Amino acid sequence: MQEDSFFQQVYALVRRIPVGTVASYGQIATLLGKRRSARQVGWAMRALPPHSGVPWQRVVNSEGKISLSGCSADLQEALLRSEGIEFDASGKISLERFGWQPELEERRLQEKEEDER
DNA sequence: AAACTGACTGTTA
DNA sequence: GTAACAGCCAGTT
Numbered sequence: 432m433q434e435d436s437f438f439q440q441v442y443a444l445v446r447r448i449p450v451g452t453v454a455s456y457g458q459i460a461t462l463l464g465k466r467r468s469a470r471q472v473g474w475a476m477r478a479l480p481p482h483s484g485v486p487w488q489r490v491v492n493s494e495g496k497i498s499l500s501g502c503s504a505d506l507q508e509a510l511l512r513s514e515g516i517e518f519d520a521s522g523k524i525s526l527e528r529f530g531w532q533p534e535l536e537e538r539r540l541q542e543k544e545e546d547e548r
Numbered sequence: 549a550a551a552c553t554g555a556c557t558g559t560t561a
Numbered sequence: 562g563t564a565a566c567a568g569c570c571a572g573t574t
Contacts, residue, residue: 436571437570437571438571455556455557456555456556456557457556457557457558460556460557460569465569465570466557466568466569467556467557467558467567467568467569468556468568468569468570469556469557469569470554470555470556470557470568470569470570470571471556471569471570471571472555472556473554473555473556474554474555474570474571474572475555475571476555477554477555478571478572487555490555491555492555492556492557493556493557493558497555498555498556499555500555503555504555507555
């Protein structure tokens with residue numbers, strides 16, 4: 432569990448998820464070029480030590496729901512709410528509103544550069 | 549070494 | 562709407 436293992440790649444990517452947005456396990460896997468390795472992303476999150484600095488709470492399943500059970504789920508929801516993310520009546524996050532969109536980020540960056548030019 | 553277990557997901561029925 | 566299944570792979574029996 433070191434070097435540039437799959438887990439490390441996952442952590443590096445999860446660290447880039449902006450505050451107030453969420454990504455799905457599958458999305459992380461896809462961005463890493465492992466389209467069907469969502470489960471391993473879940474493993475990576477599970478293996479995470481408590482004070483790793485990785486914003487694990489920003490990773491939810493493809494429905495926009497929390498995939499944990501028990502008190503861990505409560506913690507995740509609390510963390511996300513504190514970041515400004517809202518849940519609907521069924522405990523679901525609107526990926527439309529809060530989903531991480533790396534491509535849009537790039538676009539915004541480009542637009543900003545154009546403005547400054 | 550083999551079988552089993554998941555913080556998953558898209559497809560198929 | 563539900564259910565089964567395949568694909569993926571690290572860790573744990």
